[in-house]
Amino acid sequence: MEINVSHGEVMTIEFAGRLDTVSSLELSKRLENEAINEELVVFDMKNTEYISSAGLRLLLALKKDLAKQNKKLEIHNVNNVCQEVFKVTGFINILTIK
Template structure:
């Protein structure tokens, strides 16, 4: 999985590939390394093939940490499979999806 990180008004993690058991730690590692100055963090799933429950867990962990710091977290550009995953697990209610 490729992760492109863009700083600006928001901190964007653009994912390419699959966010699953094997790769979710890559996202968490990348997130841990970044100093979050921005008020908002966005995970862009435009080029993501799919996300599995392990990926959801990684997103949840990111959100928990940001909320503690008083920052907001959003997930953007879900494809239909990812949307289905978010829906069936109830993550649409937990995370801000756009």
């Protein structure tokens, strides 16, 4: 598991590995310490192997937090399995997946 956060015009969160129960906890701890000044946050799943319900929960919480501040979340580079998970869970309808 590897988390990379970069700031700029857009805040980018890169998550490499399996976004499951354990790693979701670590990721949410990491994001709590992150000051988000950007209008847009990109969650880059290029190197994310798969996502379980814990990961989905984290993404929904993040989206909700950002929405409160009128900020947006985009999910980028989703692989087939993650896409299938987003689809079967209906997340495809509430997340902006690019």
